[in-house]
Amino acid sequence: MKHKLEIKNLHVAIDSKTILKGINLVVETGEIHALMGPNGNGKSTLLMAIMGHPKYEITKGDILLDGKSILDLPVDERSREGLFLALQNPQTIQGVSNLEFLKYIVNAHSQEKQKLPKIFADIKSAAKDLNFDVSMLKRSVNDGFSGGEKKKNEILQMKLLNPKFTLIDEIDSGLDVDALEIVSQNLNSETKAAIGMVIVSHYDRFFNKIQPTHAHVIIDGKIVISGGSDIIDKINKEGYSWAKS
Ligand SMILES: Nc1ncnc2c1ncn2[C@@H]1O[C@H](COP(=O)(O)OP(=O)(O)O)[C@@H](O)[C@H]1O
Numbered sequence: 001m002k003h004k005l006e007i008k009n010l011h012v013a014i015d016s017k018t019i020l021k022g023i024n025l026v027v028e029t030g031e032i033h034a035l036m037g038p039n040g041n042g043k044s045t046l047l048m049a050i051m052g053h054p055k056y057e058i059t060k061g062d063i064l065l066d067g068k069s070i071l072d073l074p075v076d077e078r079s080r081e082g083l084f085l086a087l088q089n090p091q092t093i094q095g096v097s098n099l100e101f102l103k104y105i106v107n108a109h110s111q112e113k114q115k116l117p118k119i120f121a122d123i124k125s126a127a128k129d130l131n132f133d134v135s136m137l138k139r140s141v142n143d144g145f146s147g148g149e150k151k152k153n154e155i156l157q158m159k160l161l162n163p164k165f166t167l168i169d170e171i172d173s174g175l176d177v178d179a180l181e182i183v184s185q186n187l188n189s190e191t192k193a194a195i196g197m198v199i200v201s202h203y204d205r206f207f208n209k210i211q212p213t214h215a216h217v218i219i220d221g222k223i224v225i226s227g228g229s230d231i232i233d234k235i236n237k238e239g240y241s242w243a244k245s
Pocket residue numbers: 014015019037038039040041042043044045046055
């Protein structure tokens with residue numbers, strides 16, 4: 001079944017400073033949207049606002065999932081409705097083992113409580129796909145994880161939750177070449193499973209592996225250019241100056 005995420009004339013403020021100034025974006029399942037733009041222009045703000053971070057105040061506009069506004073839903077309900085955000089800087093949670101955490105989020109997303117052996121088998125299988133060492137499951141969430149391990153842990157969560165839409169914020173930063181390959185493969189197999197994606201990255205080596213269907217450039221809180229993946233090539237060759245004028 002196809003799903004649709006619609007961002008309509010979205011204005012977002014942080015501490016009463018307006019950051020997003022009228023974003024329009026439609027993403028359907030099966031599509032991969034590359035979101036680019038110079039630093040500090042609102043890419044992360046857009047993803048945080050879609051996910052419902054309370055610090056990001058929607059001052060105008062709407063976010064619709066399959067035609068229904070989700071603005072009144074808190075983060076956990078948006079998550080259960082099928083939105084997922086892989087963070088640019090995932091937090092450490094001391095004292096909570098990664099395995100417990102993963103078990104918890106799987107149960108929080110299931111109608112009925114799932115049997116433990118089934119959850120563990122799913123976690124192990126997803127970890128194996130990511131070449132993520134099972135010893136990482138016993139440690140506290142992200143505690144002492146390398147940059148790349150933290151990013152893999154985000155994708156591990158995504159694989160377990162089967163979202164309709166996944167928002168990915170600079171997941172490729174901090175990944176070595178092998179990890180980048182593995183994460184890309186995992187993202188590609190998930191899109192074949194008809195997830196819609198919005199991916200923030202600066203690098204064509206990542207986009208080359210993921211092959212976005214659409215690309216957008218955000219400058220000063222607005223999408224100034226939208227089109228196909230040729231935009232990514234142009235930015236890599238020429239930078240953003242042409243997009244600013
Ligand atoms: N928590 C915050 N408090 C105040 N300003 C913020 C906060 N987060 C982001 N900003 C500001 O919002 C603007 C957009 O930031 P961001 O969305 O993170 O940009 P990008 O992801 O495109 O690099 C920047 O000017 C940044 O300083």
